Amino acid sequence: MKILRNLAAACLLLGAAPVGAQTTTLDFPTYQLQESFGPWWQALTAEFEKQNPGVKINLTDAPSNDHHRLLTTRFAAGNPPDIVHMTARFVWGYGAEGVLEPLDRWMDKTDIRKSWVPNQAAMTVDGKTLGLVMLNYGFGLFYNEPMLKAAGVAVPTTEAELIAAAKNLTKVKDGRTEHYGFAMNTSTSSWGYMYFMHFHAGRDRELIKDGKLDSQDEIARTLETIDGLIKAGVSPKGLDNTPMRRLFWGGQAAMYIDGSWAPGYADAMATADVKDGWRVARLPFANMAGGPSNALAMPKDIAPERKELVWKFIQLAASPEWQQKYAEITGNPPGRVGMVTDAAKAKWPTLAMFDAAASAPSRSHLPIGYESEFTKISDIVANEMSAMVTGKYGSAEAAKRIVDGINRDVIRK
Incomplete structure (x- = not known):
């Protein structure tokens, strides 16, 4: 018993989950895993798991054409994914159904509102912020x-x-x-x-x-x-x-x-x-x-402790480090303004044009x-x-x- 207690204490000191602790798994289906975004999502989830011992993300590929239908089915069945990734144009419909958790109580404590593309404002439904824009259409x-x-x-x-x-x-x-x-x-x-x-x-x-x-x-x-x-x-x-x-x-x-x-x-x-x-x-x-292309959101009907973990994931995705990596890895203009680095432009010659196109629509x-x-x-x-x-x-x-x-x-x- 003494050996087990010492081992558990050592695990805590090392930041690992103690022996016998249960792993929390967050379900995260995305339709972008087979696209250029895939390596970024994989790297992001790996970093999140590294920073949060005892938490795993079940990152799965969802067919693009069926993703919205499958999400709707899961919400209707009361079994939504923990991390909701969707085409942004569907946020309003889910918002009207009342199945998404407002993000304001977390977002208000960050710099996201002042640092994000203007179309982030479109994620507000009835005065509540229901998603974080990951990409503007360009x-x-x-x-x-x-x-x-x-x-x-x-x-x-x-x-x-x-x-x-x-x-x-x-x-x-x-x-x-x-x-x-x-x-x-x-x-x-x-x-x-x-x-x-x-x-x-x-x-x-x-x-x-x-x-x-x-x-x-x-x-x-x-x-x-x-x-x-x-x-x-x-x-x-x-x-x-x-x-x-x-x-x-x-x-x-x-x-x-x-x-x-x-x-x-x-x-x-x-x-x-x-x-x-x-x-x-x-x-x-x-x-x-x-307009906004896709967004991260949170289901309303999951446990409070899972909501906190989902927000930590969204906040990591929104950090300057990972927004710069978004441009560099995927070749797409990120939601956080000013994150397209010289390295990203050198790797993706079309990025500057798409960045301008995403900002230009009238x-x-x-x-x-x-x-x-x-x-x-x-x-x-x-x-x-x-x-x-x-x-x-x-x-x-x-x-x-x-x-x-x-x-x-x-x-x-």
């Missing part, structure tokens, strides 16, 4: 430089130039498309909605502003542009993100739009030719849709005033756009259905 036009040069096509800088380039870069031989000009997400997922917003915000339009839905004619105009590109054969119909990216990085598409995380796909997905020839430019629109991809209804709005827009591109009906009818659906199910006119 998008670019990825293009295959050898393909553009071979076709004599300049990098587009306007919507009209993008449309012309997409058509000129689409190559068809014997009725078969050899490569597409511009791979587009026209799926029924929330990313289909985001592609709609690239074009809609690009024309300096908000879908909803000051409680008013944009006009049916303006929505139809955006849909007509997208439908025209699909009918011209510049992209397959109904692509979601993964097949869209595979087309570009596999050398079967000349251009596509993606975010600051996309350079990380070069090693995993690109052919040798594409790995040497891909480039990225500013989006060819007058305005850009922006239009929001979110439905202003109806953020908590994002899922409904996204579903309505993406479903009708998808039906349009598959030929079920034209852009005018799709726009009418979008307006009717949002007015009926969201604005409730």
Whole structure:
């Protein structure tokens, strides 16, 4: 017994868990483990475990397309993960359901509010801060430089130039498309909605502003542009993100739009030719849709001692040291302002452009005033756009259905 007591005391002095102590495990699923963010999350969790003996983090990979659905199912079942990582546009919906813990009592004791990107304010729902923004959206036009040069096509800088380039870069031989000009997400997922917003915000339009839905004619105009590109054969119909990216990085598409995380796909997905020839430019629109990309949050219905541990994890992620590492490891602009180091810029030549893009958007991809209804709005827009591109009906009818659906199910006119 004396030996065991001495061993336990020694463990405490060394900062290790005493013999017989139970390990606390925090559940943490993320959809970013297979992306360039993965090594950062892995290093961060390892450091947290090192600083907190007796605490383990169960870091698991969640499929990107199913992550929100799985989170919703777990919240509904009363079994949420301890560390909630989600696409930021879903924070308002969870906030409206009352399942997230306000972070203010911890955050007010830190420098986060004064040191973070302005879009951190968007994480406030009914006066309560429900998440910490990890990344602001910054998008670019990825293009295959050898393909553009071979076709004599300049990098587009306007919507009209993008449309012309997409058509000129689409190559068809014997009725078969050899490569597409511009791979587009026209799926029924929330990313289909985001592609709609690239074009809609690009024309300096908000879908909803000051409680008013944009006009049916303006929505139809955006849909007509997208439908025209699909009918011209510049992209397959109904692509979601993964097949869209595979087309570009596999050398079967000349251009596509993606975010600051996309350079990380070069090693995993690109052919040798594409790995040497891909480039990225500013989006060819007058305005850009922006906003918070993803956030860390905390479930309301977990034990108080687990909440304290979750906050310690969030605070470590928010520290200057780990925010600098975020830029250096992932190649993405972090939430804490001024953390993009010279080392990060040298390692990731595209980082400066994406950092500027994340700070530049003049239009929001979110439905202003109806953020908590994002899922409904996204579903309505993406479903009708998808039906349009598959030929079920034209852009005018799709726009009418979008307006009717949002007015009926969201604005409730």
